[in-house]
Amino acid sequence: MFYGAFILKKSDLSLVITEMNNKLECPLWHGEVNCIRRFYELPKETRPNTKDCIFFSSHEPCSLCLSAITWSGFDNFYYLFGHEDTRDSFEMPHDLKIMKEVFNCEPGSYNKKNFYWKCYSLKDMIKNCIEDENERKEIQERINKISKKYEEMFQIMKNYDSFKFSYL
Numbered sequence: 351m352f353y354g355a356f357i358l359k360k361s362d363l364s365l366v367i368t369e370m371n372n373k374l375e376c377p378l379w380h381g382e383v384n385c386i387r388r389f390y391e392l393p394k395e396t397r398p399n400t401k402d403c404i405f406f407s408s409h410e411p412c413s414l415c416l417s418a419i420t421w422s423g424f425d426n427f428y429y430l431f432g433h434e435d436t437r438d439s440f441e442m443p444h445d446l447k448i449m450k451e452v453f454n455c456e457p458g459s460y461n462k463k464n465f466y467w468k469c470y471s472l473k474d475m476i477k478n479c480i481e482d483e484n485e486r487k488e489i490q491e492r493i494n495k496i497s498k499k500y501e502e503m504f505q506i507m508k509n510y511d512s513f514k515f516s517y518l
């Protein structure tokens with residue numbers, strides 16, 4: 351309900367499509383997968399090549415979504431909240447747990463640069479790439495506001511039974 355993704359054109363950063371998760375309809379409709387599904391529902395004539403797109407996810411993709419992004423042919427993705435944020439702030443340890451249990455993969459140890467794609471943490475980029483301190487603070491402040499909104503939504507949603515059971 352509040353995991354989302356969007357796809358932009360690399361050429362002009364225009365929005366191609368955005369979607370959010372819908373686990374109540376199907377447990378596979380994570381934000382990223384649902385966004386990719388909608389992307390492929392666009393008419394082929396107007397749909398850009400995945401190699402010409404930027405893929406952005408609100409949360410670091412889980413193993414399902416990592417595979418979906420890979421199989422779809424995107425050569426990049428960016429995310430705001432990391433797996434640890436998802437575990438700690440949203441009480442959802444499943445991404446890391448599945449990585450460990452199924453793939454024997456410790457937190458953060460999957461290949462963030464590989465044959466298929468490179469991925470980027472927005473928070474790391476802000477920390478490491480923005481030299482102007484004021485600009486960095488300003489962006490950080492915006493991210494803090496987004497984080498606060500997510501926290502508020504989480505507090506509301508966790509009281510709904512349907513949310514509790516939309517976990518694994």
Ligand SMILES: [Zn+2]
Nearest residue numbers: 380412414415
């Ligand atoms: Zn996922």
